Amino acid sequence: MNWLDKLSEKSTRGLAQQTSRRGWLAGIGTVLAGAASVPLLPMARASSGGQPKLEDVADTGDPLSCDYWRHCSIDGFLCGCCGGSHNTCPPGTEMSPITWVGTCRNPVDGKNYVISYNDCCGKTPCGQCFCNTNQGDRPMYRPDKNNDINWCLGTESTVYHCSTSVLIGLAVE
Amino acid sequence: MKGRTVCFAFLIAAAPHAIGDGPVDAERARLNYMLNCQGCHLPDGSGVEDAVPRMNGFVGNFLHVPGGREFLVRVPGSANAALDDASLAELLNWILVTMSPGELPPSWVPYSAGEVAELRSAPLREVEKVRAGLVRSIQQHL
Numbered sequence: 001m002n003w004l005d006k007l008s009e010k011s012t013r014g015l016a017q018q019t020s021r022r023g024w025l026a027g028i029g030t031v032l033a034g035a036a037s038v039p040l041l042p043m044a045r046a047s048s049g050g051q052p053k054l055e056d057v058a059d060t061g062d063p064l065s066c067d068y069w070r071h072c073s074i075d076g077f078l079c080g081c082c083g084g085s086h087n088t089c090p091p092g093t094e095m096s097p098i099t100w101v102g103t104c105r106n107p108v109d110g111k112n113y114v115i116s117y118n119d120c121c122g123k124t125p126c127g128q129c130f131c132n133t134n135q136g137d138r139p140m141y142r143p144d145k146n147n148d149i150n151w152c153l154g155t156e157s158t159v160y161h162c163s164t165s166v167l168i169g170l171a172v173e
Numbered sequence: 174m175k176g177r178t179v180c181f182a183f184l185i186a187a188a189p190h191a192i193g194d195g196p197v198d199a200e201r202a203r204l205n206y207m208l209n210c211q212g213c214h215l216p217d218g219s220g221v222e223d224a225v226p227r228m229n230g231f232v233g234n235f236l237h238v239p240g241g242r243e244f245l246v247r248v249p250g251s252a253n254a255a256l257d258d259a260s261l262a263e264l265l266n267w268i269l270v271t272m273s274p275g276e277l278p279p280s281w282v283p284y285s286a287g288e289v290a291e292l293r294s295a296p297l298r299e300v301e302k303v304r305a306g307l308v309r310s311i312q313q314h315l
Contacts, residue, residue, distance in 0.1 A: 097215055097221055098212065098213050098215075098221060098224070098225065099212045100212050101207055101208055101211060101212045102208070103208070114204065114207045114208065116211075116212070142255075144209065144212055144213075153221075153224065154221040154224055154225070168207060168211075168216070169203075169204065169207050171204055171208075172200045172201060172204055
């Protein structure tokens with residue numbers, strides 16, 4: 001077994017002489033600091049919470065049109081026409097964390113997806129691209145499925161500006 | 174004690190068929206959460222201060238105090254949900270195990286469809302008052 005001891009010693013000493021411990025620590029430190037900063041990047045709360053990656057969902061249509069499939073039950077001004085997009089709020093407004101949630105069928109893959117209709121709040125109504133598509137909208141006595149409500153709840157201001165259609169999941173059967 | 178709790182929660186999570194009296198489909202429970210709960214309770218169950226109760230890291234505490242187990246089914250969000258009893262039982266068990274494993278009593282028994290059916294037939298009228306009382310009991314228990 002003597003040869004094995006020598007081989008181990010030689011390779012260990014070689015490794016110790018050729019590599020820098022501080023360099024290794026610096027590398028690990030960089031990775032840790034980088035990983036710690038990722039959650040600090042700005043992001044909408046509606047899309048957080050361990051949802052699956054949905055960026056690659058097959059898409060079609062114009063997000064600035066009421067006919068866009070993700071807007072199947074929207075009631076309000078499209079944020080994409082107001083300086084934001086179909087899933088982000090315009091500058092100077094705050095996305096309401098409290099929302100109503102429904103589903104829309106994607107015409108490309110034929111699957112139903114879960115859509116969160118987060119309103120953007122804090123500025124007077126945008127007035128551009130009004131849509132009222134209402135698929136799956138329920139009467140006021142079913143408030144969690146109703147789009148006539150001002151969903152600017154839990155925000156600093158309750159003044160409604162525009163609406164988003166945030167894709168949050170796949171509706172499994 | 175905490176270690177035991179965590180281990181138990183892990184076992185439950187690893188053996189999904191042990192939850193409730195029907196097979197549990199975590200994907201289905203999560204979809205039902207998205208469609209029926211997260212609009213107010215938020216995607217991770219963290220709620221909104223002074224407006225929507227937090228479930229994440231807390232809701233399991235209700236199972237430690239008398240009346241708490243019943244409360245979770247009799248609140249409007251549960252009792253009035255457009256879900257049948259088996260789906261509601263599955264969803265409640267999923268919420269407890271997923272969002273509050275650290276607070277669950279080690280010997281908790283998952284909800285069954287039958288238990289949920291009986292409890293939701295008597296929905297709460299004074300929810301905030303009942304909740305405040307239960308939270309006081311929880312604080313004394315901890």
